[in-house]
Amino acid sequence: MAIRLTLITTIFIVGYSAAIAAPAQEAILPASVIFATSTGYWEDDGNAPAVERAPTAAKSVSDPQGTERHGYYKLFAVRQPDRTSKVYLQQIAQTETGPAIASTIELQEISDLKPYVTDIRPENSSGISKQPGLFATIYLKTDPAAEPDGWTVLIDEFGDIIIEKATN
Numbered sequence: 675m676a677i678r679l680t681l682i683t684t685i686f687i688v689g690y691s692a693a694i695a696a697p698a699q700e701a702i703l704p705a706s707v708i709f710a711t712s713t714g715y716w717e718d719d720g721n722a723p724a725v726e727r728a729p730t731a732a733k734s735v736s737d738p739q740g741t742e743r744h745g746y747y748k749l750f751a752v753r754q755p756d757r758t759s760k761v762y763l764q765q766i767a768q769t770e771t772g773p774a775i776a777s778t779i780e781l782q783e784i785s786d787l788k789p790y791v792t793d794i795r796p797e798n799s800s801g802i803s804k805q806p807g808l809f810a811t812i813y814l815k816t817d818p819a820a821e822p823d824g825w826t827v828l829i830d831e832f833g834d835i836i837i838e839k840a841t842n
Contacts, residue, residue, distance in 0.1 A: 714808030789814035
């Protein structure tokens with residue numbers, strides 16, 4: 675019995691020491707981001723304003739040289755403490771050093787529903803389009819016991835954002 679107790683104690687101490695010594699891994703993506711998709715395409719001459727919608731202002735990274743910029747959109751849901759979600763749209767610029775966030779806005783029409791987001795899907799899975807714009811569907815519930823409804827997010831070639839309940 676004493677040998678068994680010693681062995682168990684040794685295993686516990688070694689395991690505990692290894693757990694303390696192991697460096698904590700930095701989260702690449704916060705656990706509160708529950709769904710995300712990258713899709714669509716945008717471009718501008720470097721002087722165009724970032725995607726912006728009243729009353730929220732976009733956070734923007736400007737291009738002082740006024741050179742042409744291009745990239746794709748990222749649409750993602752962030753879970754809130756009450757289990758509902760807020761939905762955000764980002765413009766991701768393709769730069770020489772890699773992707774960079776050009777702007778971020780909250781899609782207030784969706785967030786105001788206090789949704790339980792169940793999925794976000796792009797129009798297709800063939801990758802980033804070379805045609806300007808975005809089309810994606812957000813599946814959400816306003817009641818956790820209900821079936822999800824689809825809401826489309828459309829950005830046309832002029833950068834106008836349209837959000838509406840999907841029709842089949």
